[in-house]
Amino acid sequence: MKFAAFGALSVAIGLSGSAYADGLQKAYSAVGSYLQSRGGGLAPFYASCPKVDNDEWQSVASALVVPLSQTDSAVLVNTSMCNGGNGSGQYLAITQRGATRLVLDAGLGDMSFLASNAYFYGDTLTLYGSRWLPNDPHCCPSKKANLEFNLKTGGRKLTILNDSN
Numbered sequence: 514m515k516f517a518a519f520g521a522l523s524v525a526i527g528l529s530g531s532a533y534a535d536g537l538q539k540a541y542s543a544v545g546s547y548l549q550s551r552g553g554g555l556a557p558f559y560a561s562c563p564k565v566d567n568d569e570w571q572s573v574a575s576a577l578v579v580p581l582s583q584t585d586s587a588v589l590v591n592t593s594m595c596n597g598g599n600g601s602g603q604y605l606a607i608t609q610r611g612a613t614r615l616v617l618d619a620g621l622g623d624m625s626f627l628a629s630n631a632y633f634y635g636d637t638l639t640l641y642g643s644r645w646l647p648n649d650p651h652c653c654p655s656k657k658a659n660l661e662f663n664l665k666t667g668g669r670k671l672t673i674l675n676d677s678n
Contacts, residue, residue, distance in 0.1 A: 532584045537576060539613040540588035540606035547604070547615055555592070562595030570595035571602050579631045579638065581664070585609045587638050589628055599651065603627055605640075607664065619660065620671060624651065626660055636665040644673055 545555035553569025556562045562572050571592035579587040585608055592602035605616040620626050621640075628640035639661050643654035657674040 533578050533580060533586050536586035536606075536608040536613070537578055537588055539608050540576065540590055540604075541573065543606045543613050543615050544590050544592070544604045547617070556595060559593060559595070566596050574601070577628075577631060579633050581607075581609065581633050581638075584611075587631070587633065587664075589631060589640070601627070605662075607638075609664070616662065619662070619669065621660070626658060626671065627654070628660065636663050638662045638664060644671070 541555060541557070548554050548569055548571060551569045553571065554563075556570065556572040559572040559574075563570055572595055574591045574593045576591065577589040579589070581587055588606045588608070590602075590604045590606065592604070594600045594602075603621045605619055605621055606613055607616060621628065624645050626640075626642055626644050628642035630641045632639055639659055641659055642657070644656045644658035645654040646656060649655045659672045659674065661670045661672070663669075
């Protein structure tokens with residue numbers, strides 16, 4: 514099973530060239546720079562976290578690359594806290610025409626909206642995930658939701674899904 518998943522990933526990367534790998538590296542760099550500006554940083558693995566109790570140091574937990582074109586991509590970077598806390602981070606990096614930007618005003622993040630999957634169609638990047646309501650405990654966001662980004666206009670739309678969806 515692992516071999517099949519690895520093979521599929523290899524084929525996907527081979528078909529797209531190094532553009533998506535470059536987008537992933539640029540996303541990590543953008544998140545790291547942002548965290549450095551806040552007094553922390555981004556460790557590539559939990560084991561490489563600095564041995565200090567700093568709430569701003571995070572490690573990469575996973576990343577989801579969404580192709581926007583043959584050269585452009587959106588990367589959703591999921592992080593865990595290096596200090597061992599149960600918080601998490603989620604950052605959306607968009608690479609278009611060689612430039613990478615973090616979308617920091619998206620409403621992504623722990624105790625807000627956490628995406629678990631995404632796809633791109635037309636001009637819209639749609640993130641699927643969970644939304645915490647005001648009385649939800651940290652463990653358990655109570656609503657499924659979609660967060661749509663129009664990459665052309667910058668518009669955003671959060672849709673809370675009904676329980677039947």
